[in-house]
Amino acid sequence: MSSLSRRNFLKITAVAAAALAVPAVADVARRSGQTQLTETRSLMGTLVHLTIITPDESTGREALEATFGEMERLIAIFDHRRDSSPLAALNRSGQLASAPPELKTVLSMATDYGALTNGAFDVTVKPILDHYQMGKLDIESARALVDYRQVVITDEQIAFSIPGMAVTLDGIAKGYVVDRGAAVLYEHGFANVIVESGGDLFARGHSWRTDGWQIGITHPRPERLSGYIAHFSLSDCAIATS
Numbered sequence: 453m454s455s456l457s458r459r460n461f462l463k464i465t466a467v468a469a470a471a472l473a474v475p476a477v478a479d480v481a482r483r484s485g486q487t488q489l490t491e492t493r494s495l496m497g498t499l500v501h502l503t504i505i506t507p508d509e510s511t512g513r514e515a516l517e518a519t520f521g522e523m524e525r526l527i528a529i530f531d532h533r534r535d536s537s538p539l540a541a542l543n544r545s546g547q548l549a550s551a552p553p554e555l556k557t558v559l560s561m562a563t564d565y566g567a568l569t570n571g572a573f574d575v576t577v578k579p580i581l582d583h584y585q586m587g588k589l590d591i592e593s594a595r596a597l598v599d600y601r602q603v604v605i606t607d608e609q610i611a612f613s614i615p616g617m618a619v620t621l622d623g624i625a626k627g628y629v630v631d632r633g634a635a636v637l638y639e640h641g642f643a644n645v646i647v648e649s650g651g652d653l654f655a656r657g658h659s660w661r662t663d664g665w666q667i668g669i670t671h672p673r674p675e676r677l678s679g680y681i682a683h684f685s686l687s688d689c690a691i692a693t694s
Contacts, residue, residue, distance in 0.1 A: 488659075491516045496527055496626055498650030504637060505644040505659070515640035519647075522636045523629050529555050530625035532578070532618075543578070543618040547611040554628075556605055562624050566600030574600045578618040627652050627692065651693035655686040669693055 489512045490503045502519055506512030529552050532539045538555050542548040548555075562575040579594035602613035626649055633647040634654040644657030646665055655665045664687030668680040 487512065489513065489516065491520070493520055495520075495523060496531075496629070496649060500633075500649040501646070502633065502637070503646040503648075504642045505657075506642060511640075512642070515637055515642055518640065519633050519636045523633050526554060526625075526629045526632060530558065530621045530629070532620055532622075539619065539621065542610055542612075546615055546617065547609055549609045551610045556610065558621055558625055558628050559603060559610060559619070560605055561628075562619075562621065563600045563603055563605075565624070571600065573623065574598055575619045575621055575623065576600050576603065576612075576617055578620040579616065581620065582618070626650065627690070630654050631690065652690070653686070653692070654690040656688055658687055663687060667691065 486505050486507055487509045488503065488505050489509065490501060492499055492501050494500070500520075500523065502516050504512055504515065506515070528534065528536075529538050531537050532543055534540055538548060538552055542551070542555075559575070562573070565573045566575070576598050579597040580591050583589075583591045583594045597614055597617045599614070599617075602617060603619070604611045604613060630647050630649050630652045631654055634645060634656055637645045637647070638656060644659065646653065646655045648654075653667065655667070658664050659666070664685035667684055667686050669682045671677040671679070671681045
């Protein structure tokens with residue numbers, strides 16, 4: 453097997469997490485009057501799995517649909533690859549008036565993490581990534597555009613202090629979308645849920661078999677080791693395998 457890209461690794465861990473997050477409990481479900489529902493869609497370049505325990509399948513399906521709708525709405529805000537997204541507009545012009553509150557929230561979180569890590573996490577790294585993707589190895593001109601401290605967020609707008617700066621939220625937005633998905637399910641009355649996207653996972657409550665949800669992560673190179681490299685119980689918290 454050839455070496456795995458980061459994206460392929462995340463897809464594998466997503467499958468592992470989803471597989472263990474949906475135990476074979478159909479008989480238990482029927483006896484308890486509960487139904488375990490799982491739905492999977494392709495979003496953010498990976499598979500997103502939603503799992504809930506519900507006493508009513510119709511109500512559960514409606515909640516899953518509403519959750520995917522909210523996740524898709526957020527993705528349309530944060531995806532810099534979509535020309536129509538607010539983030540793409542910010543990158544093009546260097547400023548954005550009347551920015552969506554979710555974009556302000558995530559950018560504020562990102563700059564806080566930039567300060568917390570002394571710049572090790574910096575969402576303004578996009579110019580360097582663009583250089584590498586174009587095969588340009590001389591990145592000094594792009595490096596001058598990277599500084600999270602030059603993202604200015606006010607009530608009126610988001611703006612870059614240096615012309616030519618650009619932001620990618622690929623390192624933070626997916627977790628926010630996953631958290632928001634779990635929140636939507638909770639707002640619809642579901643306390644036992646899992647939202648998982650390419651290795652980013654939030655679990656609330658529990659399944660029938662345990663006090664939490666059983667989560668597994670496969671080895672990134674199964675020709676060396678089959679099965680799971682980690683197996684644990686998770687409840688009311690999140691985990692990321694990136």
